[in-house]
Amino acid sequence: MASSRVLYVHSDDYVRTCDSMARLPHRASMVHLLIKAYGLLKFMRVIAPRMASHDDLAAFHSDAYLSHFELVSREGEDADLPESQQYGLGYDCPVMEGVFEYAAAVAGATLTAAEGLRNGVCDVALNWAGGWHHAKKDEASGFCYVNDVVLGILKLREQFQRVLYIDFDLHHGDGVEDAFSFTPKVVTLSFHKFSPGFFPGTGDIAEVGLGRGRFYSINVPLSDGIADEKYVDICHSVLQAVNTTFLPEAVVCQFGADTLAGDPMCSFNLTPKGLGQCLQIVLGWQKPTLLLGGGGYHLANTARCWTYLTALVLDQVLASEIPEHQFFPEYGPDYVLEVTPGCRSDTNNPAHLDQVLAEIRAVVRAEIWNLAMVRAIARH
Numbered sequence: 505m506a507s508s509r510v511l512y513v514h515s516d517d518y519v520r521t522c523d524s525m526a527r528l529p530h531r532a533s534m535v536h537l538l539i540k541a542y543g544l545l546k547f548m549r550v551i552a553p554r555m556a557s558h559d560d561l562a563a564f565h566s567d568a569y570l571s572h573f574e575l576v577s578r579e580g581e582d583a584d585l586p587e588s589q590q591y592g593l594g595y596d597c598p599v600m601e602g603v604f605e606y607a608a609a610v611a612g613a614t615l616t617a618a619e620g621l622r623n624g625v626c627d628v629a630l631n632w633a634g635g636w637h638h639a640k641k642d643e644a645s646g647f648c649y650v651n652d653v654v655l656g657i658l659k660l661r662e663q664f665q666r667v668l669y670i671d672f673d674l675h676h677g678d679g680v681e682d683a684f685s686f687t688p689k690v691v692t693l694s695f696h697k698f699s700p701g702f703f704p705g706t707g708d709i710a711e712v713g714l715g716r717g718r719f720y721s722i723n724v725p726l727s728d729g730i731a732d733e734k735y736v737d738i739c740h741s742v743l744q745a746v747n748t749t750f751l752p753e754a755v756v757c758q759f760g761a762d763t764l765a766g767d768p769m770c771s772f773n774l775t776p777k778g779l780g781q782c783l784q785i786v787l788g789w790q791k792p793t794l795l796l797g798g799g800g801y802h803l804a805n806t807a808r809c810w811t812y813l814t815a816l817v818l819d820q821v822l823a824s825e826i827p828e829h830q831f832f833p834e835y836g837p838d839y840v841l842e843v844t845p846g847c848r849s850d851t852n853n854p855a856h857l858d859q860v861l862a863e864i865r866a867v868v869r870a871e872i873w874n875l876a877m878v879r880a881i882a883r884h
């Protein structure tokens with residue numbers, strides 16, 4: 505990628521705000537400082553994010569939710585108002601003081617990235633602190649308060665007719681799928697762990713979208729233990745099929761890193777190399793592409809992954825040795841960039857995966873028919 509055509513959304517204030525989210529102590533700093541320590545900033549156009557305004561957030565979220573969320577954020581922990589529960593606030597989405605400002609900062613950063621793509625300022629835009637895919641129109645969910653992914657896609661839709669969303673996070677991208685399940689203008693494609701009792705519980709292969717959006721939601725449910733080779737194979741098949749039938753004009757990827765070997769979620773067995781091969785497929789299409797983060801609870805591996813993917817976008821090869829920097833001690837005991845796969849067995853049996861692929865192909869073929877009909881009708 506010609507370097508100046510890569511936009512990296514960053515400011516020290518933004519990183520400090522993201523670091524303040526207790527659940528992910530200083531993850532945003534670790535990611536940024538590793539990218540910086542590897543000398544990658546000079547290849548990118550660094551732009552400070554803007555704050556999302558109330559109107560920005562209201563493009564997707566309901567006023568009722570936003571005003572309640574802003575109110576409890578001002579009051580902090582002791583705001584256990586009865587209706588907080590109906591808005592998903594509390595439990596998985598604790599209300600820390602200033603959480604509204606945090607959510608508005610992240611949404612503003614994703615919008616800043618999306619605007620760069622919409623205005624043709626760049627070909628690839630990065631906001632690794634974004635990707636909060638569970639938030640619903642009027643409900644926080646799964647530690648996601650504002651759905652910056654939906655806001656970014658809506659921003660791209662101002663310029664591009666068809667947008668493809670690809671969710672590589674361990675968890676189903678339910679908030680984004682819900683937002684676009686009725687429209688054929690956005691295809692949502694999610695690869696995720698699907699297993700009884702595993703959050704959020706949605707994302708079965710049978711979920712294909714509703715109404716005119718039928719066949720424009722694609723779900724690839726997977727089981728524990730999947731490693732790079734099989735994951736990349738499946739991704740490659742599905743991504744090629746979706747790209748050739750849907751012909752997206754822009755792409756949004758959520759690269760939640762909780763799929764990596766060593767993550768406390770202890771589910772998939774991927775490495776940054778495998779995710780990098782998936783990213784290479786998308787970059788090969790040479791379409792305006794927005795890259796976002798998401799989950800990722802082994803902080804050093806998450807920083808390793810997103811730094812590796814950033815270098816991949818920039819066609820830069822990184823040395824294995826982690827460069828000296830403030831968080832160097834976090835990368836022990838080997839202090840290398842590579843993540844070693846675990847020795848857990850892959851519970852995805854080949855027959856089941858073939859079945860999943862066959863069903864996905866049927867959905868995509870149906871989409872072709874659907875698309876042909878939609879286009880035929882549009883022509884008259």
Ligand SMILES: CC1(C)CN(C2CCCC2)C(=O)N1c1ccccc1/C=C/C(=O)NO
Nearest residue numbers: 596646647673675703760768769798799801
């Ligand atoms: C609170 C966190 C986000 C953290 N966490 C673990 C990770 C390791 C130690 C705690 C969870 O399981 N979480 C969740 C709790 C309830 C519902 C959802 C999630 C995660 C969602 C996600 O990653 N979506 O992509």
Ligand SMILES: [Zn+2]
Nearest residue numbers: 674675762799
């Ligand atoms: Zn996740």
